[in-house]
Amino acid sequence: MKKLGIIKDWIKEESKILVLGSGEGEILKILGGEKKTRGFGIDIDEKKVFQAISQGLSVIQGDINSDLSDYPKKSFDYVIAHDIIQIMNNPDKTLKKCLEIGNKVIVSFPNFAYIKIRLYIMFLGRMPKTKLLPYEWYNTPNIHLFTIKDFKELCTKEKIKIISERFSGFGKKEIPGFLFPNIFAEFAYFLIE
Amino acid sequence: MSKKVKPITGNSVGIVKTNFFNFAERPNELILSSGIKLGPITIAYETYGELNRQKSNAILVFHALSGDSHAAGYNSPDDTKPGWWDMMIGPGKPFDTKKFFVICANVIGGCKGSTGPSSINPETGKHFGLAFPVVSIKDMLKPQKKLLEHLGIKKLFCVAGGSMGGMQVLQWLVTYPETALGAMIIATSPTHTAQAIAFNSVGRFAIISDPNWNNGNYYGMKTPKTGLSIARMIGHITYLSEESMHKKFGRESIKNTKGPYTNFTREFEVESYLQHQGESFIKRFDANSYLYISKAIDDFDMTDGYNNLLEAFQNIRAKCLVMSFTSDWLYPKEQSLQIVKALKINGIETTYTNFESAYGHDSFLIDDERLKKLFTGFLSSLEASSGE
Numbered sequence: 001m002k003k004l005g006i007i008k009d010w011i012k013e014e015s016k017i018l019v020l021g022s023g024e025g026e027i028l029k030i031l032g033g034e035k036k037t038r039g040f041g042i043d044i045d046e047k048k049v050f051q052a053i054s055q056g057l058s059v060i061q062g063d064i065n066s067d068l069s070d071y072p073k074k075s076f077d078y079v080i081a082h083d084i085i086q087i088m089n090n091p092d093k094t095l096k097k098c099l100e101i102g103n104k105v106i107v108s109f110p111n112f113a114y115i116k117i118r119l120y121i122m123f124l125g126r127m128p129k130t131k132l133l134p135y136e137w138y139n140t141p142n143i144h145l146f147t148i149k150d151f152k153e154l155c156t157k158e159k160i161k162i163i164s165e166r167f168s169g170f171g172k173k174e175i176p177g178f179l180f181p182n183i184f185a186e187f188a189y190f191l192i193e
Numbered sequence: 194m195s196k197k198v199k200p201i202t203g204n205s206v207g208i209v210k211t212n213f214f215n216f217a218e219r220p221n222e223l224i225l226s227s228g229i230k231l232g233p234i235t236i237a238y239e240t241y242g243e244l245n246r247q248k249s250n251a252i253l254v255f256h257a258l259s260g261d262s263h264a265a266g267y268n269s270p271d272d273t274k275p276g277w278w279d280m281m282i283g284p285g286k287p288f289d290t291k292k293f294f295v296i297c298a299n300v301i302g303g304c305k306g307s308t309g310p311s312s313i314n315p316e317t318g319k320h321f322g323l324a325f326p327v328v329s330i331k332d333m334l335k336p337q338k339k340l341l342e343h344l345g346i347k348k349l350f351c352v353a354g355g356s357m358g359g360m361q362v363l364q365w366l367v368t369y370p371e372t373a374l375g376a377m378i379i380a381t382s383p384t385h386t387a388q389a390i391a392f393n394s395v396g397r398f399a400i401i402s403d404p405n406w407n408n409g410n411y412y413g414m415k416t417p418k419t420g421l422s423i424a425r426m427i428g429h430i431t432y433l434s435e436e437s438m439h440k441k442f443g444r445e446s447i448k449n450t451k452g453p454y455t456n457f458t459r460e461f462e463v464e465s466y467l468q469h470q471g472e473s474f475i476k477r478f479d480a481n482s483y484l485y486i487s488k489a490i491d492d493f494d495m496t497d498g499y500n501n502l503l504e505a506f507q508n509i510r511a512k513c514l515v516m517s518f519t520s521d522w523l524y525p526k527e528q529s530l531q532i533v534k535a536l537k538i539n540g541i542e543t544t545y546t547n548f549e550s551a552y553g554h555d556s557f558l559i560d561d562e563r564l565k566k567l568f569t570g571f572l573s574s575l576e577a578s579s580g581e
Contacts, residue, residue, distance in 0.1 A: 040542070046519075049546045053514070054566045056574035060533065061546045070537040 004030060006166045006174070006189045007080060007106055011035050015077035018042070018102065020064050020094075021084040025052035028059075040076070042067065065089045068097040076102040083108055083187075087141045092154060099160065099193065108189045113147035113182045114169065132186060148182040155192065164191040204285045205275065206241045206266035211306055213237055214298075214340050223335055229326040233315070236336045237262045237306025238298035241282055242290030244344070249579070251294045251346045253337065253373075254278060255354030255361035258428070258486055259478060261305035264297035265290075280560035287568035293350065298340055300333040300361075302486050304479035307336070311412065311479045321481075322409035328485060330360050330493045334368060341372075351575060352511070353377035355557035356524070357486070360493050363532070367495070370508040375575040377568070378515045379557045382528035383495040383502050383535075389523055392431050393487040396424030400480045409481050421480040422471030424487075429470045434520035434553030438463060502535040512542040512578060514571045518556040519549050544571060 004027065011017065014036045019027050022041025031037040041059035043049050052059040060067070065088060079102030081094070086109055088094040098105040110132045111117075120128035127137040135142065148167075155162055167175040167185030175185050214236045217223040222232030239262045244251060254264055256277065265282035267275055278297075282288040288295050299307035302325070310325040317324070341349070352373045354362045359381025366376055382389070403420030405411055442463040499505040513536055517529035526547045536543040548564065550556035557564070 046546060046549050050548070050563065050567060053544055053546060054570035056570045056577060058512070058542055058544050058574065059546075060537070060543060062533075070534050072538060072540045075540055 004082075006168070007082060007108070008034060010106060010164065010191050011037060011078055014038070016040075016075075017078045017080060018071070018076045019080045019082070020098070021082070022052060022057075022059050023048045025055055025057040025059065027080065027082060028052070028057050029055070064094060068094065068101060071101040073100055074103055077104065078102055079105045081105065081107045083110070085109055086144045086146065088144065091144050091146075092158070095154075095160070096158065104163065104191060104193045106189065106191055107151075108187065109146070109151070110142075111148050111167075111182065111185050111188050112145040113149065114186045115183050116186070118183070130186075148185060148188050151188070151190065155190075160192050162190055162192050165189065204283045205279070206283050206290055208270065209239050209241065209263075209266040209268060209276075211237050211239050211262055211268065213306060214343055216336070216339050216343070223332075225326055225332045226329045227327055231301070231308070231326055234301060234308045234336055235306065235312070236298050236301070236308070236340055238296060238340060239263055239265070239276070241265050241288075241295040242293050244294040244346070248346050249348065249350060250292060251296060251341075251344075251349050252288055252351045252353060253341070253349050253365075254282070254288070254295060254297045255352070255358035256297060256300070257354070257356040257358050258483075258490060259425070259474065260358070261303060262297050262299040262307075263305070265295070277558065281565065281568060287565050287572060288353075296340070296344070298337050300328075300486065301336055302328040302333070302482060302489065304482040309479070310409065310481035310485055320412040322412065323481070325481070325485065327488065329489055330357070330364050331368060333489065334361060334365055338369060347372070349373040350579070351375040351377065351572065353379070354381075355379035356381055356554065357490050360490065363495055364493075366509045366511055366513075367505055370510050373511045374579055375571070376511040376513045377571065378513060378529075378532060380516065380518055380521055380524050380529075380554055381532075382524050383531050385491050385493050386528070389431075390491045392427060392523070393491050395427050397484055397487060399423035399427070400484060403480075406480060411480070416475070417480045418475045421475050421478065421483060422468075424480075424483055425474035425478075426467045426471045429467060431523045432553055432555040434522065434551060436520060436551045437553055440551070442466060502531060503538055506535045506539050506541065509536065509539065509541050512575060513544065515543060515545045516557070516567075517547045518552070518554070519547055520551050521554040521556060523554040544574075
C-alpha cells in the first residue's frame with residue numbers, strides 16, 4: 001500500500017514543494033503541518049481545487065501534461081509526483097519537466113510486476129484488479145502502467161540520478177531493497193535528481 | 194471614517210456614510226497618462242471596519258464599470274438595496290469587517306461623487322462634459338494611492354476587484370508592486386479583446402447617437418436617456434450567460450403590452466427585464482461617465498510599455514488569486530490563464546480556479562456560499578503568510 005511516511009522522510013523542513021495532482025490538498029496540509037513546507041499544488045479538478053483553496057492552500061487548476069513548463073527552472077526544492085506519473089499522457093516528458101523545475105523529484109507508483117499482479121494475469125488471464133488498481137481496463141486512468149525495472153531503465157537512459165529508493169507491499173509493510181522489490185513491492189518510491 | 198449608526202442585520206455593516214477626499218489643488222494638479230493636468234480632484238470613498246494600530250489590515254476593493262464607492266451596507270435606512278459587494282463585505286463575511294478595514298473609492302471619470310465629466314470645471318464654472326480629460330485605468334489608481342497616503346496606509350493587506358476592478362488590481366500590482374500583500378484578480382483580462390471592445394463601442398454609439406447627448410452638453414437639459422439605457426441593456430446582456438437567461442426568462446412573455454409595441458403584441462420577459470435594467474440605470478448613471486469609463490476599459494492593455502505580459506509582471510510581489518468563471522463568455526478563462534502563466538513564470542505565488550458558476554461574467558457579484566468560502570480561504574492564507 002501507499003505510505004506518505006516515506007515521502008515525509010525525504011522532505012527537508014521548510015522546503016518549497018510542488019505537489020502534482022494535489023486534489024483537496026491532503027499532502028500539502030500534512031507536509032505544511034509536519035515539515036513546515038511552503039507548498040504549492042496543481043490539479044485539474046475544479047471541485048477538488050475549490051476545497052484546497054478554501055482551506056487556504058496555494059493551488060492552481062490546470063493540466064499537468066501541459067502546464068509544468070510555466071514554472072521557472074529549479075523553483076522548487078521538491079516536486080512530488082505521488083501515484084500520478086502513470087496517468088500522464090507522456091510520463092517521460094512529465095518526469096523531465098519535473099526535474100527541470102525541481103531540485104529533487106519524488107516519484108511514487110504502483111509496481112505492475114508485483115507478485116499478485118503477475119499471478120492474477122497468469123492464472124486468471126485478465127487485466128489485474130487490485131486495491132491499488134481497482135479499475136476495469138476500459139475505464140482506468142492508469143494509461144501507462146510500468147514496473148520498478150522499467151522505471152530504473154528509463155532513469156539510466158535519461159541519465160536521471162536515483163538518490164534513494166524505498167518500497168512497500170503486503171499491507172503497509174516496508175520491503176527492504178534486497179528482497180527482490182520488482183516482485184514483492186506493490187508500490188515504489190524514488191527520490192531522483 | 195464611516196460611522197455605524199444602526200445595523201440593518203447581524204452581518205451587515207449597517208448605515209454607512211460616503212466620505213470625500215480632496216487633493217491635487219493647484220499648482221499640484223494630478224498629471225494624467227495623457228500628460229494633461231487635472232485638479233483639484235474630489236474622490237468619494239467609503240470604509241468599513243476599523244484600521245488597526247499597525248495599519249496592516251486594510252483591503253482596497255475596486256469597482257467595475259457601473260459601480261461606485263458604495264460597496265457595502267446602506268447609505269440611508271430607506272435604501273432598498275445594499276452596496277454592490279455587500280455579500281462579501283461585513284462582519285463574518287469574507288472581507289470580515291471585524292478583522293479588516295475595507296476601502297472602496299469611486300474612480301475619477303465616475304459620477305458618484307468623484308471628479309468626472311459631470312463635475313464643475315473650475316476654469317469655466319460649467320460642467321466639464323467632453324472637456325474632461327481622457328482617463329486610463331492607471332489614472333484611476335493615482336487618486337486611490339493618494340487616498341491611502343491620506344489614511345496613512347503604506348501597505349495593503351489585499352487588493353481585490355472583478356472585471357474593470359480586476360484590471361485595476363493588475364495595474365496596481367504593476368505600478369505599486371510593494372504596496373500589497375495579496376491580490377484577488379477576478380473575471381478580468383490583461384487586455385481588452387476585440388469582441389469586448391465591440392460591445393462597449395455599440396453602447397457608446399447608442400449614447401452619442403441620442404440627439405439629447407448634444408456633444409456631451411446636456412447638463413441641466415434633457416439627458417440622453419435612450420442612448421444610455423440601450424448602452425446598459427447591451428452591457429447587461431454580456432454580463433449574463435445563456436444558461437442564466439434561459440433559466441430566468443425562458444421564452445415567457447408578458448401579456449397586455451401597450452405603448453409603441455402595438456404592432457408587435459408579444460413582449461418577452463427578457464425584453465421587459467432589460468428595459469427595467471436600462472431605466473433604473475439612467476437614474477443613477479451619467480452618460481458621459483459611461484463613455485469615459487468604458488473607453489478606459491477598452492484602452493486597457495497591461496503590456497503597454499513592456500514587450501510582453503511576462504515583463505510587465507516582473508516586479509509583482511503579492512500573492513495572487515486569479516479567478517475566471519465557467520459561464521463568463523465576456524472574459525473567458527483563456528484571458529485569466531494568460532495572467533496565471535505570466536505570474537507563474539515570474540515565480541509569483543499564484544492560486545487559480547475556473548470557478549463553476551452559471552451566472553456569466555457577473556458571477557462575482559452573486560451571493561454564493563461556495564464563492565464566499567473560496568474568498569475566505571484565500572484571505573486566510575494571506576493571514577498565515579503575513580504572520581510569518
